[in-house]
Amino acid sequence: MILCSGEALIDMLPRETPAGERAFAPYPGGAVFNTSIALGRLDVPTGFFSGLSSDLFGGILTEALSTAQVDSSFAARSPRPTTLAFVTLTNGQASYVFYDENSAGRMLGLEDLPILTEDVSALFFGGISLMVEPCALAYEALLMREKENRVIMIDPNIRQSFINDEAAYRARIGRMMAGSDLVKVSDEDLAWLCGHDDLRKGAHDLLSAGTKLVCVTEGAEGVTGFSAEHTVRVPANKVEVVDTVGAGDTFNAGFLAALSDADVLRKSKIANLDEATIQDALSFGARSAAVTVSRAGANPPTRAEL
Secondary structure: OEEOOOOOOEEEEEEOOOOOOOEEEEEEEOOHHHHHHHHHHOOOEEEEOOEOOOHHHHHHHHHHHOOOOEOOOOOOOOOOOOOOEEEEEEEEEEEEEEEOOOOOOOOOOOOHHOOOOOOOEEEEOOOOOOOOOOOHHHHHHHHHHHHOOOEEEOOOOOOHHHHHHHHHHHHHHHHHHOOOOOEEHHHHHHHHHHOOOOOOHHHHHHHHHHEEEEEEEOOOEEEEEOOOOOOOEOOOOOOOOOOOOHHHHHHHHHHHHHHHHHOOOOOHHOOOOHHHHHHHHHHHHHHHHHHHHHOOOOOOOOOOOO
C-alpha cells in the first residue's frame, strides 16, 4: 500500500449560471488527495492520511476516497471546517485563493499520527500542508519516523503566496527532501528552491543531499529523471489542454503506480533503479497526466483508460 499524506480540500471551480452569473462549484481536491484518488483509479492499493472534517464538505471528500477504493481509515477526524480553495483559470492555468484557518487539515497534530500496518510499503507527501503550522510539523515527524523502513516520495508543489515564514519552510522542505528517496519538482519549484534556473545542477544538489531520484517536470516540455547514474528524459504527450488542474498530482500517481508494478517500492531496490525502470515510470506518469489535462478539473484516468 502507498499511503498519501497531505491536504484534502474542496476546489471551488469557476462556473457560469444559466443566467450568466459567475458561480463556483465544489469539487474534491487538494494535491495529495488528488494523487491518492489517481492511484486508486490505477488499481494500486492506496491509503490516505490527513485531517478530515465531519462537515458537509468532509463527507464529499470521504465519499470520493471510498469510490476510488482508497482506504481513509488512517485519517484523523474532527468537527473543524474543511479547507476551501477558490480557483481561477487564465488560459487554462489555475491560480488559487485558500481559506484554511483552523481547518481540520491545518490543525492536524503529532497526536494524530497513525500507526502504520506492515502492508504500507511507501509514503507520499506534498502540497500546501507542508507550508503551514501545525500540520507541517506532523507530516515532517511522520516522514522522519518512517524514512528508514519505507520508501518516501515528496512533491513540494510550492505555492509561494501560502508561505508565511519562508526561512522555516525552506529549512523544513530541505530536511524532508533529504529524507526522501524520490523527489518530484516542477522546473519553477526547483528554481525557487535552488535560486537559479540550471535544472541539472539543482537536481544534482538534491541528489547530493540524500535523494535517490529527482523528477523535474517542465509542463509541455516533458519530464526528466535524474539519479546518480542516469539522466532520463521523457517528452510530454501531445493533447488538447482543457486545464492543468491536477496534472502534477496525476503524474505522481502514474509514476508511483509504475514503480509499484515493477515491484521496486522497497528500500532495498529504490536506490539503484536502472534506466529502463526510470523511463517506464516517467512515461506512465506523463501518459496519466496527459489524460487529466485533456479534461476539466482534477479528473485522473483509470487504468483501463490508459
